Amino acid sequence: MTSSAITAEGLRKRYGDVQAVDGVSFEVEAGEFYGILGPNGAGKTTTLEIVEGLREPDEGTARLLGELSWPRNTALLRRIGVQLQASAFFEKLTAREQIRTFASFYDVSDERADAMLESVGLTDKADVQDDKLSGGQAQRLSIACALVHDPELVFLDEPTTGLDPQARRNLWDLLRRINSEGRTVVLTTHYMDEAETLCDRVAVMDNGKILRVGPPRELISDLGVDSLEDVFLELTGREYRE
Amino acid sequence: MRTLRSLSKVMYLGMVRDKSAVFFMLLFPLMFLLLFGALFQSEGGTRVTVAQVGDVEVLDQLGDDQLGALDETLRIERAGDRDRALEDVRQGDVDAAIWEVDGEIELYVSASDPARSGTVNGIVNGLVQEANVAATGQEPTYRITAGQVEDESLKAIQFFTPGLLGWAVAMGASFMSALTLVAWRKKRLLRRLWLAPIGPGQVIGARVGVSLGLSMVQLAVFLGVAIIPFYGLRLTGNWWLSIPLIACGTLAFMAVGLVIGAWAKTEESANGALQITILPMAFLSGSFFPTDGMPGWLQTVSHVLPLKWLNEAMMSVLSRGGGWSDALPAMGVLLLFAAVLTAIAAKLFRWDSA
Structure with missing residues (x-):
């Protein structure tokens, strides 16, 4: 076993005429906070789905914690946590019931599930049904559900989309804490300030390829611009995407 | 688990x-x-109602037990006059109108519901035949016993x-x-x-x-x-x-x-x-x-x-x-x-x- 949490090599995936992922390779170190950035349709989501083991790549391999993520490997699934874009909750269940249900999939006790709920500050919302939670509360619950089995590697897909600034800052603290507890975190986001503050390294993607990888500060100075947002626009252009 | x-x-x-x-x-x-x-x-299926005008001996002579047995299928109403009774048949309020003129029993039904008309005809016909046989003072030669194959409570x-x-x-x-x-x-x-x-x-x-x-x-x-x-x-x-x-x-x-x-x-x-x-x-x-x-x-x-x-x-x-x-x-x-x-x-x- 190597020290890298993720090793992706030569990933390719085609949907009909569209080459969604076109030869993506990257490595994420254990304990790293890694960001994947790119405009809509750049291939971020498909890349992440291949890496997580949701889709089979046409070409290439993805290893998580040293094991292939495809075909489905339940032993590996116990060691990773995934928060999907938009909250994947069971209908009509309260916050406590949601997290206890996810806990049961991993043989995690109800007590541990309740403690997880506490740690994201949702104890007072435990008896509220999923559709009555605010955007920030739903995101925190969704992250808690992804973390309930204490995974070594966590994927978060646009966790702060649609949140107000308070909720966003609040969530940043949570994400930092998750990372400082020794977990590897992979994050996708459209907010460059978020990536700049949180990520140790970021990969900028477009047209199914990785254009640049590095620590945000390094990318900024390499390109001689002021912020990660400028780096992003410099690399991916200014025209509208879908 | x-x-x-x-x-x-x-x-x-x-x-x-x-x-x-x-x-x-x-x-x-x-x-x-x-x-x-x-x-x-209450749907026994085919209970029919007959409007009777004046005396009809075949119906009037029926004993209580006979009427009781008929109750499942036949109900007799009294009507004031023939026109009224015929109008009721036309309206569908009753299934038939019946009266007697010198031993001739007249029965009027509506063509709009042949099934019910048939039922009325059959019942009244049966009663008339029974009365005819009784009038001869002889025991009937043939009798019929009917049964149902389904549970009777279908x-x-x-x-x-x-x-x-x-x-x-x-x-x-x-x-x-x-x-x-x-x-x-x-x-x-x-x-x-x-x-x-x-x-x-x-x-x-x-x-x-x-x-x-x-x-x-x-x-x-x-x-x-x-x-x-x-x-x-x-x-x-x-x-x-x-x-x-x-x-x-x-x-x-x-x-x-x-x-x-x-x-x-x-x-x-x-x-x-x-x-x-x-x-x-x-x-x-x-x-x-x-x-x-x-x-x-x-x-x-x-x-x-x-x-x-x-x-x-x-x-x-x-x-x-x-x-x-x-x-x-x-x-x-x-x-x-x-x-x-x-x-x-x-x-x-x-x-x-x-």
């Missing part, structure tokens, strides 16, 4: 906390049973209970599996479950378990209501065969739901597709009224419908004294439906709604 239990709990809570689901799966069909059962309760409820129950089970099983599939796909729960260390068998097992549970509750509630004396359902010997029959029916309709759920992108379109599948099928399968009057080709069509098989077999075992020989072919057909439709659903299956 814990996963299976918690998934079952999730599906159970998702169902019972959805007020409209509880209403449509359980209460709505039950309301039909309560209503139909009450509405058609009332409306004996028909409505299996039919409406079949409809209720078909709705419950198909809606639950279709909506779970569509909602879980839309909310990306299918993806999320793929990323949890659980097997597809646990998800499917929980869904089948909860749906079977719902069907058994429907069966128990329907039979429980129908056998109270007010409705008066009488169960025949092998009624317990309805349990495996309903189980097979549940599987068949869950498979219907799976096909629609695999095809539909939204809950709304799944809902619509289910309605236009299940409701016409319920009509053609005799859930609401007997299909004997349907044209032959429609009856042929109805025999390829799983609900028809379920309803017929249910009626057989619940109220016609049917046994394994009626239940087994239906179970076989329903399970075959389940297998074929599930295979189709597997072909259509998608992880994402996009």
